[in-house]
Amino acid sequence: MDLMARRMENRWIDISVPLRGGLVHWPGDPPVEIERVRDMERGDSSNLSAISMSLHAGTHMDAPRHFIRSGHGIDRMPLTATVGLARVIEIRDRESIKVQEILPHRLRAGERILFKTENSARCWKTDSFVTDFVHLSTEAAVFLAERRVAAVGIDYLSVGGYHDDGAAVHRTLLAAGVWIIEGLDLSRAGAGSYDLICLPLRVVVGDGAPARAIVRPILQQRKRGGRR
Numbered sequence: 001m002d003l004m005a006r007r008m009e010n011r012w013i014d015i016s017v018p019l020r021g022g023l024v025h026w027p028g029d030p031p032v033e034i035e036r037v038r039d040m041e042r043g044d045s046s047n048l049s050a051i052s053m054s055l056h057a058g059t060h061m062d063a064p065r066h067f068i069r070s071g072h073g074i075d076r077m078p079l080t081a082t083v084g085l086a087r088v089i090e091i092r093d094r095e096s097i098k099v100q101e102i103l104p105h106r107l108r109a110g111e112r113i114l115f116k117t118e119n120s121a122r123c124w125k126t127d128s129f130v131t132d133f134v135h136l137s138t139e140a141a142v143f144l145a146e147r148r149v150a151a152v153g154i155d156y157l158s159v160g161g162y163h164d165d166g167a168a169v170h171r172t173l174l175a176a177g178v179w180i181i182e183g184l185d186l187s188r189a190g191a192g193s194y195d196l197i198c199l200p201l202r203v204v205v206g207d208g209a210p211a212r213a214i215v216r217p218i219l220q221q222r223k224r225g226g227r228r
Contacts (some may be wrong), residue, residue, distance in 0.1 A: 012214045015114075015184050016059040017124060019210065024127050026157050029054040055208040056157070061200040062180035066207040067170045073205035081151050081179040086112035086196035086215065088189050094118055096137040096161065097154075107147045112196055114153035114215075116186040123156050124185055135161040141169040145176035153181035153198070153213070184213060193218040 017023070021034040030053060038048035055074075056062070061082070064071025089105055091097050097115055107113060117134035133156040136144075141159070144152055152159060152173060159173065159180055160166020173180055181198055195216040200209035 012216045013188050015186055015189055015213045015215055016211070017183055017185050019053075019058045022127055023058055024124075024129055024157070025054060025057050027129055029056060032057050053210075055203065055206055055210065056182070057210065059181075059183040059185075059211050059213055060208050061198070061211050062159075062170065062174065062182060062208045063206060064174040064177075065205060067167060067174055071174060073203070073207070074200050074209045075202050075204050075206060077179060077200065079199070082112065082181065082196060082198035082200075082211075082213075084112065084196060085218070086114055086151075086153075086194050088114045088116050088186060088191050088194060088215070090191040091115055091117045091134060094134060095132075096135055096164075097140045098137050099139050099143045102140060102143070107144070107149055109148040111147075111149045112151040112153075113144070113149050114181070114184065114186060114189075114194075114196070115155065116189065116191065117155055119154070119156040120185055120187040124187075130156070131162045133157075133162070135159060135164065135166070136169050138165060138168050138172070141172040145172050145178060148176065149178055151179040151181060151198075153184050155184045155186045157183055181211065181213060189215055 023032045025031055032053040035050050037050050038044040040047050063074035065073045093101055119133050123130040123133050136159045158166055160169035198211050198213035200211040203209045
């Protein structure tokens with residue numbers, strides 16, 4: 001493998017949204033607040049901060065417990081659900097992710113699918129909540145559930161729409177055992193295959209949890225000849 005290929009192979013891309021006070025959040029949810037409790041600039045011996053936020057702020061994951069009364073908490077998530085090979089699929093539709101656009105990609109059971117929409121370039125540029133973000137249609141959620149994918153990620157705060165029945169989209173996926181990653185920023189990740197690492201905090205019986213997500217492009221050489 002030549003030097004450029006090695007550099008590409010090792011190029012991890014952070015697809016998480018930086019967590020900070022004032023970060024945009026879902027309307028009605030607690031805001032993100034980070035307070036410096038102890039500060040060396042004020043003469044304290046160390047810096048110490050406190051954070052207050054929803055478990056569904058910024059880049060995060062949804063557990064079945066989020067919409068299913070008896071569903072598993074985020075602490076029961078198998079690590080293989082969001083660690084391993086993944087595909088980034090670019091969506092052109094500016095309203096929602098529809099079956100006819102994802103059908104040609106021939107999704108397979110067990111795949112991890114990250115949907116890149118115009119949200120990545122548009123929605124994260126403002127601290128005001130964007131109501132018309134691109135989201136999964138109910139029909140697409142049913143399609144993904146029937147294909148038995150392992151995980152679905154999207155590049156804004158919810159897989160379901162603000163004006164549509166977002167709860168139905170969540171329930172359809174979560175009831176089928178599909179783990180949900182929300183709040184991604186895929187602006188630096190083009191369509192294609194990647195190594196994915198996305199690990200949520202291990203919140204006991206948590207309905208969700210903040211997460212850090214990174215991807216690494218998979219080169220054609222690795223596809224043909226395996227890892228080296």
